[in-house]
Amino acid sequence: MRAFAELLDRLVLTPQRNAKIKLMADYFRTAPDPDRGYALAAIAGTLTLKTVKPNVLRQLVLERMDEVLFRYSYDYVGDLAETISLVWEPAATGKPASGDLSLGTVMHQLETAGRANVHGLVRDLLDQLEGSSRFAFLKLVTGGLRIGVSARLVKQALADMGNVDVTEIETLWHGLSPPYVSLFQWLDGKAEKPELDMPAVFHAVMLATPVGDNDLASLDPKDFAAEWKWDGIRVQLANLAGTRRLYSRSGDDISSAFPDILEAADFEGIIDGELLVGGTMRSNQATRTFSDLQQRLNRKTVTRKMLEEYPAFIRGYDLLFSGGRDMRPENFLTRRDALSALIDKAAPSHFDLSPLVPFSSWEELDRLRADPPDPVIEGIMLKRLDSPYTSGRSKGPWFKWKREPYNVDAVLMYAQRGHGKRSSYYSDFTFGLWTESDGKDVLVPVGKAYFGFTDAELEVLDRYVRNNTIERFGPVRSIRAEADHGFVVEVAFEGINFSNRHKSGVAMRFPRISRLRTDKLPRDADRLVTLLAMIGQPDANSGGTREPMQGPVV
């Protein structure tokens, strides 16, 4: 348990992606089975445990401790599980210290304990574990493990550990379950790659590379098909041998949030497409924005009201399996014909086909890209007609050619120190735009960015922050930002979500600082209304009122 507890402690405080991967890979290399498999499940969120209610824990600790002292402690720490892990004093007459209990042992005891015994078991385990392990244990049994590691990252750590490609892990992932002994045996080189008996597994998706400066000059438009790049999330829908699953691009199972789509999927096979909210083109209704789609994302369950107000559908891009037949070796056009036939027969309310964009030259396509027929388009996809469907991102078969980003000039308002190489630089910036409040112009924060600038520009920004700090709140500095004194930056971003968590009511997508505007005064920076106008005023929950897309539909 101690090694797992130490891993969690390190992961929580380590911001760098590569360092996190290294910490996890090292742990997986050294920890025994089944401990590492349970650890993997805990991190990836696939562990199913009977959870213990906070009240039970509170009762346990108050058996031993004065309530007033506990309250002082809890007020200070602020987290129940952490407080209990810290104040817990092993019973004086308790069992002799048994050394370090393994994670596997703890899991086994929890799995086999009857409902009625959980109380006593938790008390016993708290007595037998030391500080950090107590914390890890309490986080596991309260279901409150938050360590800032995505499923994607932990899979990358597994790939590093076994020196295999991450797509192999993603393909296996949903066919395996905790404590993943066969997976680790394979990664250790001690056994063959596990055979899956579930057919509806995730297959790593095919990814595109961005169009670079000179990429197109050497390519013939006749070799490529163009499609709009829709602004939803890329998904894979599998329906094979009675199992239906919806996966995100990185292989997370998001089925439970989209029962409407699973129910409508009456064809056998695996398709690749964009998950969107609104109406399909076949039902002649508008596609709604990413902001609306977000209402449906990251949910464990979904209400009937949600399903009605934010109907989801899939816009098909590709076909991986037709029934049990593997279509991936076929060329793009063959796959697309088969996909088109399959979608023709599928439910019109939940499936449509991503239309092709006819073009004859790159210049023509560039013009179309600059002025797409639907606001939910974020660029163009280029797909080689003769390319098979291959996992991962290799340059050549697929390109993405994104619309130019939006730009605003904003004023720096707050700064925070970075991490690692940047721990002595103020490199995380909150910036704002002007708006009117009580008859006066004030700055309201609209986003946060910590990249886009060069190292030399960072020196300039850092110096400005240090010389113009007006207040400090813990690690955050508030920077001088007045009409005639302040720092203006050009911020590039991909779009805007409407958000009631932010004072400005908006949250930028993928913002970065694209230029320092030392030539501008804060009074020349943009206004919030300008930002809103750029992307169309919020028209909340009325996705059906917009005109349907009038683009070239093939």
Add this chain to the structure above:
Amino acid sequence: MSMKPETLLYPTPKGLFCEKGGFYIDPVQPVERALITHGHADHARSGHAHVMATRETLDIMRIRYGEAFCVSTQEATLGTRTAIGNVTVSFHPAGHVLGSAQIAVEALGMRIVVSGDYKRRRDPTCLSFEPVPCDVFITEATFGLPVFHHPDDRAEIAKLLTSLRQFPERAHLVGAYALGKAQRIIMLLREAGYGEPIFIHGALARLCDYYESEGIALGDLRAATVDAKDKQSFAGAVVVGPPSAFADKWARRFPDPIPIFASGWMLVRQRAKQRGVELPMIISDHCDWPELIETINEVKPGEVWVTHGREEALVRWCELQGIAARPLHLVGYDDEGE
């Protein structure tokens, strides 16, 4: 008790005052006569006329403030009773940092012990705390909450050594208070078998030299300066400096540094996160909760006065035990490393 303890020693805005002896203990403003428990800046300030302290504490004040830090000094020998006016004082080891002492003040059969800052753990850089029987024990309460259980410091040092193996390309920047904590960390690393050169911030140099001259061998210490213009020479190195230096431009000379902080506060994860610490080392020069309790049980004072820190919890604990206790509400003393 023939007299009320409050007539022997009582808090004033300048610090704890002994009227019968005409002196203050650890005064926070300049006074005529000061008795100093230890050399940390919030306890040992410059500008007093007459200062009595252990030889080491006087040396440390001289290093920090220069020869003119006061008008005259008086060296206190541990365990020796000295008369000042109508009272007798004696100094006893406190185990906090080199030279740190508790001060016992006696008059008319009443003895009050001012512990100053103290700890009970073994520390290879200073003498261990000695319990002194007394009527009133004045204890600090920096970590006076039941949450504080400082782990074995060897395990904390092991975390650093593990990280050095895992991330040999990164500089390991250990934030540690310049007096006491820094030298203790270095000694603990040496005891754990770490023989590489340790790089130190300029603010530590004179104090480390002083520890060396007192017979505390810190091994190969080098200035963390960029002479070779080569950042990479700090790859995989341990660099020790005051915590404030790591947010400073000074830290830019190190390759992809891991911010580390050695402090009792690092026990609380949110504290570490807020400060951007990636590797917390829970090592404190103060008592944790069980040690505070153990000390009160061992000293068995008639009364406990609680000062700087989280007074209310320790007072509550004393009440539950039937020990008379009250908070002193002294001002001007810092939390460790903050």
